[in-house]
Amino acid sequence: MRLMIKGGRIIDPVNSIDLVGDILVEDGLVQEISPAIRTKKAEVLDANGKIVCPGFIDMHVHLREPGFEYKEDIASGTRAAAVGGFTTVCCMPNTNPVIDNGAVAAFVCSRARQVGVVNVFPIGSITKKQQGTEISEMADLVQAGCVAVSDDGRPVMNAEIMRRALEYSRMFDIPVISHCEDLDLSEDGQMHEGFYSTLYGLKGIPAAAEEVMVARDILLAETTKSRVHFAHISTRGSVELIKMAKRKGLAVTCEVTPHHLTLTDEMVRDYDPDTKVNPPLRSREDVEALRQGLIEGVIDCIVTDHAPHEVEAKDCEYNLASCGISGLETAVAVILNDLVNSGIVDISDVVRLMSVNPANILKLDRGNLAPGKVADITILDLELERRVEPSRFLSKGKNNPFKGRVLKGWPWATIVRGRLVAYNGKLVV
Structure with missing residues (x-):
């Protein structure tokens, strides 16, 4: 399975990466990071305007x-x-x-x-x-x-x-x-x-x-x-x-x-x-x-x-x-x-x-987007606004003091071993 994350701001402190570009993921691993990866057959996730970082x-x-x-x-x-x-x-x-x-x-x-x-x-x-x-x-x-x-x-x-x-x-x-x-x-x-x-x-x-x-x-x-x-x-x-x-x-x-x-x-x-x-x-x-x-x-x-x-x-x-x-x-x-x-x-x-x-x-082999590393990736949207509603939590626990607050900046997508598991606040697996 191939996944192309396109156009996001990629931040990887371990490898001194901070650029707007693309990440190609294949078989659960990071394959390539570049300002522009030429089109390859892959599922595309448009991350324009988002922050893409190690999971x-x-x-x-x-x-x-x-x-x-x-x-x-x-x-x-x-x-x-x-x-x-x-x-x-x-x-x-x-x-x-x-x-x-x-x-x-x-x-x-x-x-x-x-x-x-x-x-x-x-x-x-x-x-x-x-x-x-x-x-x-x-x-x-x-x-x-x-x-x-x-x-x-x-x-x-x-x-x-x-x-x-x-x-x-x-x-x-x-x-x-x-x-x-x-x-x-x-x-x-x-x-x-x-x-x-x-x-x-x-x-x-x-x-x-x-x-x-x-x-x-x-x-x-x-x-x-x-x-x-x-x-x-x-x-x-x-x-x-x-x-x-x-x-x-x-x-x-x-x-x-x-x-x-x-x-x-x-x-x-x-x-x-x-x-x-x-x-x-x-x-x-x-x-x-x-x-x-x-x-x-x-x-x-x-x-x-x-x-x-x-x-x-x-x-x-x-x-x-x-x-x-x-x-x-x-x-x-x-x-x-x-x-x-x-x-x-x-x-x-x-x-x-x-x-x-x-x-x-x-000492986990994580926190790193170098080619060959496990493709655990978190994508953030710093502009997204959403109200905290514990009744909608997937956790069984609803005990949260931030309830009712409107917060700006939320996780937008979560990718585990190259698989998209959450997108825009919803579970997709």
Whole structure:
């Protein structure tokens, strides 16, 4: 099968490509990139006025399968990813059973091949059953297809366990993804600790609950000479700590979510449970620091932390609601609307943050449009305007704080291994 993508602005930072031209795809691989490819027999996708880039990779999603299919499953989650502009997703291990052994990891990979419409790579748990007391069998996890380990949703509170996990991970050259939260400091917290938590009468979660764990794991990364990736950082202090670690040459990377880049704790004023996330929405000062971290290159990736929930988990009192945002279908649009079209970051930087860097961190053969590479391609329309309507989400989770907003800039087409899977907001497979 041949596909010709014609007339788009092609951005590929890895190969220093930024030109208006054509891409020829054949048998799932990129065959040629040129300002003008002479007519060949192929299906033509006219990308005039669009941005054509390596497929976006979301290295932090919750697909919920196995065990919590009423919230999401691999079929629904990958369909949401496709219309959201993602060609690859990495799913977190807080399933039931936990992805803490090769059998569960192999099940996820097999299920993804059967029903998934985008690439799926599992992330195994650092500790057995995510209980923080005994390290998982990383060798089995890696052999079964895991590309990293994390106890996401639960921090590894025991520093000795975390140290040994970091040492063990070096054998497989995989990153340990750290969920930075000191549970003693965050216990029973509902939102960011500050002016608005006092005003709204909700127990706060201090920035220090995140930052003390970031500091601890930086020290452990230095001690063990291992790779640590910090999940969903949310505070100015975390940015400063990671900046210092990088200046020292430590192997640390980090990610941030669209909601932490664009929303503040003031939004909790209506007690809408869709604004309840972990880590919580932070102060305006924190948001500005995160944005500056993007500009300076301190922050490596933008991820969704896609956390879909059933209606009952969110349609309740704020203090009883589950944390999380169903973000796969709005993440790219939020970034394009709030950061790119507003001039805060350049579109080429977004390609690095959402494609090139995640591929490098996880050592995936993606994020690159060179001839011979897998044809995973995301096409963006920076002028397209659309209203966020969660009722139309392909994800089972409708919990999204951007509901009702009109955003300018959306994914226009998603191509996975040379196959068009989503087009203009609709699934086509």
